[in-house]
Amino acid sequence: MSSVEPVLPAAEATPADARPADARPTEARPGGAWALLVSELTVLFRRRRTWALLLALAAIPVLIAVAVRLSSQEPTPGRGPPFLDQVTQNGLFVAFTGLIVSIPLFLPLTVGVVAGDTIAGEASLGTLRYLLVAPAGRVWLLVVKYVGAAVFCLAATLTVVTAGVLSGLALFPVGPLTLLSGDTISLGESFLRALLIAGYVTVSLLGLSMIGLFFSTLTVVPVGAMAATIVLSVVAQVLDSLPQLEWLHPWLFSHYWLDFADLLRQPVDVTSFGANALLQGGYLLVFGALAYGRFMTKDILS
Amino acid sequence: MTPPTWAAGDLAIETRALTKRFGQQTAVNAIDLAVPMGSVFGFLGPNGSGKTTSIRVMLGLAAATSGDVSLLGESMPGRLARVLPQVGALVEGPAFYPFLSGAANLRRLDTADRAAPGRTRRARVDRALDRVGLSNAAGKKVSAYSLGMKQRLGIANALLMPRRLLVLDEPTNGLDPQGTREVRALVRSLAGEGTTVFVSSHLLAEVEHMCTHAAIMSAGRLLVQGTLDELRAGESRVRVRTPDADAAIRVLAAAGLTAGLETPEVPARPGADPWVSAPLDADPQPAEALVAALVAAGVRVRGFQIDDASLEERFVALTGEGFDVVR
Numbered sequence: 001m002s003s004v005e006p007v008l009p010a011a012e013a014t015p016a017d018a019r020p021a022d023a024r025p026t027e028a029r030p031g032g033a034w035a036l037l038v039s040e041l042t043v044l045f046r047r048r049r050t051w052a053l054l055l056a057l058a059a060i061p062v063l064i065a066v067a068v069r070l071s072s073q074e075p076t077p078g079r080g081p082p083f084l085d086q087v088t089q090n091g092l093f094v095a096f097t098g099l100i101v102s103i104p105l106f107l108p109l110t111v112g113v114v115a116g117d118t119i120a121g122e123a124s125l126g127t128l129r130y131l132l133v134a135p136a137g138r139v140w141l142l143v144v145k146y147v148g149a150a151v152f153c154l155a156a157t158l159t160v161v162t163a164g165v166l167s168g169l170a171l172f173p174v175g176p177l178t179l180l181s182g183d184t185i186s187l188g189e190s191f192l193r194a195l196l197i198a199g200y201v202t203v204s205l206l207g208l209s210m211i212g213l214f215f216s217t218l219t220v221v222p223v224g225a226m227a228a229t230i231v232l233s234v235v236a237q238v239l240d241s242l243p244q245l246e247w248l249h250p251w252l253f254s255h256y257w258l259d260f261a262d263l264l265r266q267p268v269d270v271t272s273f274g275a276n277a278l279l280q281g282g283y284l285l286v287f288g289a290l291a292y293g294r295f296m297t298k299d300i301l302s
Numbered sequence: 303m304t305p306p307t308w309a310a311g312d313l314a315i316e317t318r319a320l321t322k323r324f325g326q327q328t329a330v331n332a333i334d335l336a337v338p339m340g341s342v343f344g345f346l347g348p349n350g351s352g353k354t355t356s357i358r359v360m361l362g363l364a365a366a367t368s369g370d371v372s373l374l375g376e377s378m379p380g381r382l383a384r385v386l387p388q389v390g391a392l393v394e395g396p397a398f399y400p401f402l403s404g405a406a407n408l409r410r411l412d413t414a415d416r417a418a419p420g421r422t423r424r425a426r427v428d429r430a431l432d433r434v435g436l437s438n439a440a441g442k443k444v445s446a447y448s449l450g451m452k453q454r455l456g457i458a459n460a461l462l463m464p465r466r467l468l469v470l471d472e473p474t475n476g477l478d479p480q481g482t483r484e485v486r487a488l489v490r491s492l493a494g495e496g497t498t499v500f501v502s503s504h505l506l507a508e509v510e511h512m513c514t515h516a517a518i519m520s521a522g523r524l525l526v527q528g529t530l531d532e533l534r535a536g537e538s539r540v541r542v543r544t545p546d547a548d549a550a551i552r553v554l555a556a557a558g559l560t561a562g563l564e565t566p567e568v569p570a571r572p573g574a575d576p577w578v579s580a581p582l583d584a585d586p587q588p589a590e591a592l593v594a595a596l597v598a599a600g601v602r603v604r605g606f607q608i609d610d611a612s613l614e615e616r617f618v619a620l621t622g623e624g625f626d627v628v629r
Contacts, residue, residue, distance in 0.1 A: 043410060126397025130397060301358065301364060
């Protein structure tokens with residue numbers, strides 16, 4: 001227990017500069033930095049709010065499956081969201097329909113809440129000043145916060161896919177999957193494809209998360225940063241739907257959000273995956289730099 | 303408690319012409335603060351005098367507009383990553399995650415300190431909670447804590463690691479008298495272990511009770527700093543309550559004191575005896591000699607007291623009557 005006692009180098013009246021540099025536990029320990037990341041993820045996933053968001057996301061594919069199952073009328077191709085008509089043939093399509101329905105609003109909404117809260121939430125609680133005097137280091141805190149938001153993106157997407165697959169298994173026949181290209185793949189491979197698509201959607205949300213992190217460094221009102229992030233995701237999609245702004249479309253972070261159908265072809269077409277990843281990487285760099293520039297020089301007065 | 307002796311010029315906190323402006327407003331105006339190692343240093347000033355802003359700049363939370371800060375001999379904020387693990391801080395009140403328990407909050411904040419070993423985290427958190435008397439509430443969510451409990455938890459957070467310097471901003475805010483006494487005792491025991499403690503307060507009595515040194519801020523300026531004795535208004539006074547004021551003044555004058563009739567701040571009730579008082583010079587006569595002289599001269603002494611030099615008078619003189627000195 002002696003290492004825990006507040007030891008006092010002070011008593012020896014040594015001038016500060018003559019004291020051996022390693023006499024105090026002031027040096028960062030190897031691995032010491034990871035503790036904050038672990039803590040961040042623990043706190044994030046122990047919050048009731050996070051679970052409420054994930055539950056709301058899980059409800060979407062469940063609702064779709066139940067609605068289709070209870071309805072007397074067969075879904076007609078071309079009506080309703082894509083893949084809806086295939087749900088009755090193969091329950092796995094519940095997951096894909098669920099993603100398609102969640103991508104425009106529900107996923108950006110939950111991601112906006114988590115990403116907008118990253119720094120502003122700590123600032124409004126006042127814990128930001130205690131993290132920084134610990135000292136967490138401003139850059140490391142930004143990294144940790146971003147990783148937390150990115151892990152949430154993955155969790156959110158996996159939640160939709162998992163809830164979709166489970167409700168599909170429960171309510172509909174599930175078997176080898178007929179792809180958009182007409183080929184059929186085994187059930188095992190279909191699960192892999194579902195995970196691949198979850199990865200695609202997660203990557204799609206990384207740019208938005210960084211935008212949310214940046215907004216979060218601008219304010220001490222988390223709701224403001226959340227709302228700004230969510231509104232921006234809607235605006236981007238509106239702009240993406242205007243043919244007059246076609247030149248702008250490839251630059252919008254939401255441009256490839258719904259293009260994961262390419263991953264349901266045989267062989268897998270990764271062109272859109274690559275284009276999407278590149279675009280999201282660009283947003284990461286630009287908004288990461290903005291967040292860094294803002295946060296490094298910010299006076300923490302909350 | 304024997305305060306460690308320190309080489310002159312060995313400062314735990316040193317600021318040189320530290321200035322912080324927010325737009326047009328100068329919150330901190332060219333302060334030169336010198337906090338000796340091993341001292342318990344009171345940072346006094348009315349609300350809004352720039353104490354918390356100064357602390358934020360010292361700890362690297364806000365950037366100075368101009369001037370320099372060094373903590374424990376290292377320049378800030380350049381050496382922040384090296385200095386701050388040795389500094390425990392309570393800045394502008396406690397702040398916690400309301401949805402986590404007290405212990406979970408401390409563990410969370412402890413992970414932010416890269417120098418803090420994870421191996422001993424639980425033990426250190428338990429010990430810090432124990433030190434501020436919160437062991438029984440460790441598992442309770444902070445949202446259920448009272449203000450005083452949060453304040454204690456904030457102090458516990460500053461004590462998670464062995465520290466060379468503690469910066470406590472208004473540590474007794476929201477505490478009941480018992481809690482206030484405990485904090486004072488805690489500060490004294492930490493100081494006894496050799497930790498330099500820098501306490502900001504707008505409460506004069508608090509500083510008089512626990513500090514060895516003090517500085518007084520007003521409207522962003524550092525008015526004066528030094529040991530408590532240096533800061534006290536120079537003189538103590540002798541006060542005599544008697545109906546024979548004129549005779550008493552004569553006797554005291556014969557003893558070499560310039561005595562005068564006091565004008566009471568609050569009008570005395572009719573028929574009450576007036577007070578006669580005189581500053582005691584550097585070589586004061588024994589009080590009993592003065593009493594004997596008064597009585598021998600037939601003065602009816604109905605009250606007699608020696609008032610020691612007080613910080614309060616000095617503060618009021620420096621900061622004006624608007625200062626909420628002992629409230």
